[in-house]
Amino acid sequence: MRWMFLLFPLGLAGCxxxxxxxxxxxxxxxDTASIDATQAFAERIALVTILPGTQDFAGPVAxxxxxxxAIKPEAVFDVEAQAPAGATPDESAAALKAxxxxxxxxxxxIVADGVAAEHVSLTAKTAGLEPDILIYVK
Numbered sequence: 702m703r704w705m706f707l708l709f710p711l712g713l714a715g716c717x718x719x720x721x722x723x724x725x726x727x728x729x730x731x732d733t734a735s736i737d738a739t740q741a742f743a744e745r746i747a748l749v750t751i752l753p754g755t756q757d758f759a760g761p762v763a764x765x766x767x768x769x770x771a772i773k774p775e776a777v778f779d780v781e782a783q784a785p786a787g788a789t790p791d792e793s794a795a796a797l798k799a800x801x802x803x804x805x806x807x808x809x810x811i812v813a814d815g816v817a818a819e820h821v822s823l824t825a826k827t828a829g830l831e832p833d834i835l836i837y838v839k
Contacts, residue, residue, distance in 0.1 A: 749836040
C-alpha cells in the first residue's frame with residue numbers, strides 16, 4: 702500500500718495541464734487597424750463630462766471645443782456614453798440606450814461648433830460607476 706503513494710506522483714509526471722496552446726496553437730490576431738482604433742483614446746482624461754439629462758451643455762461644450770481647436774486645429778473628438786455594467790447584457794444595453802439621445806445631441810453640437818463631421822465619433826461602453834457622457838479629444 703505504501704508503494705502505491707510513491708507510484709502515484711510518477712504516474713502524473715507525463716500529464717500536462719491544458720493551456721492556450723492546447724486549444725489554439727496559432728490563434729488569429731487582431732488586425733492593426735482595429736487595435737489602433739481601440740487604443741486611440743485609451744488612457745485619456747475626458748475633456749468634458751456631461752451628466753445624463755443635462756440640457757444646457759452647448760455653451761460649455763463650445764468653449765471646450767474652441768480651446769481644443771486653438772491648440773490643435775485638426776483635433777479629433779470622441780463622444781462616449783458610459784454606463785455601469787448591468788446584471789445582464791440587456792440591462793447594460795438599456796442603460797446605454799437611455800444615454801444615446803443626449804450623446805447624439807452633444808456630437809451634433811460639436812459639429813455645429815465648426816468641427817468636421819469626420820472628426821467626431823460617437824461611441825458607447827459599459828464602464829465606471831455612474832452613467833456619464835464623456836468628450837475625449839486627441
